[in-house]
Amino acid sequence: MTVARVLVDGAPADTLSVADRGLSYGDGLFETIRFVHGLAPLWARHMQRLRESSRRLGMPACDAERCLHEALAVSTGLAHAVVRITLTRGMGERGYAPPAAPKPTRIVAAFEAPVMHGDNYQRGIRVRWCDTRLGLQPLLAGMKHLNRLEQVLARAEWSDAAIPEGLLLDLEGNVISATMANLFAVIDGALVTPSVERCGVAGVARAEVLSVRLDARVGTLRPDELQRASEVFLSSSVRGILPVQAVGDTVYGPGPVTRAMQQHWRGLGFPMEQA
Incomplete structure (x- = not known):
């Protein structure tokens, strides 16, 4: 698959800080969402799981409307797309203890959907x-x-x-x-x-x-x-x-x-x- 476009916290980027807890500890969540001609029929279910999982991990939930706006932006031009939304706990001090007031990192990337035979x-x-x-x-x-x-x-x-x-x-x-x-x-x-x-x-x-x-x-x-x-x-x-x-x-x-x-x-x- 080829990445079409990537947004990190809403801005075009393709790098992440080495201090991000998602990289250091796998401290985060992701959703892979199928879009067909700009529509994601299971969007509500993806957002429900992401919201509930964020609650279980004690992370702030991402804004669903913002995620949808960014998902549509990165997948523009792809008739069949897979959009991956990654939410990490964000930056933190060295060590397992999570920050008291985490500021999550949000990564939204679009890929061409796999060819289905x-x-x-x-x-x-x-x-x-x-x-x-x-x-x-x-x-x-x-x-x-x-x-x-x-x-x-x-x-x-x-x-x-x-x-x-x-x-x-x-x-x-x-x-x-x-x-x-x-x-x-x-x-x-x-x-x-x-x-x-x-x-x-x-x-x-x-x-x-x-x-x-x-x-x-x-x-x-x-x-x-x-x-x-x-x-x-x-x-x-x-x-x-x-x-x-x-x-x-x-x-x-x-x-x-x-x-x-x-x-x-x-x-x-x-x-x-x-x-």
Whole structure:
């Protein structure tokens, strides 16, 4: 991806102070937001998560209107854009203790959206199991905080371009998510998604699916349960609803639940393929 434009605290810039706590400690949050022809259908969900996560970290929340203005400014001219909003706790003295009156740093950057191939949405993608496991930390669970080292280590496990994603377990062996997406499965006719109360990210696309499928079960999901699922799909605010064709040697096929959620995604204004 090529960065189209970057604003730091509202001004064009592409550098950050070495004293910023986001760089020193990963002390901050981010959102990656899909824009289609200047519209972000899940904007309100992104801002809700950012606001709630800021509260949990004891950081001042960013102004949603200002963020939208800057997001539109940096993505101008991009029909399909991904805007990343990064909010750090800002500058601070050396040491872990946060400043008493933090002044957050706000970084808004636009990228060209990844090219989406229609075949991935029709037939599905292959995924693998990752050896890296997610640690349990309820204080950070659900948030999209800046420390993504677990995901970095997991993604470094393979380089096969035919396998775009990997599934992560927690330390107790429960299925949690993919490296960049949440996971849903249809088991015995019921839609199931793993809980993210102790680790993992509560994705905004996941929230959208749950708002449509009020009958979905949120809870523990074991690998052997996933193996007998009739449908498996991933949800991502950037890539949408992706059917899973296979997890390792276990083969699946897109079914009616997956297709219905893809149709809902289109209805929101997101494309399911991009030439």
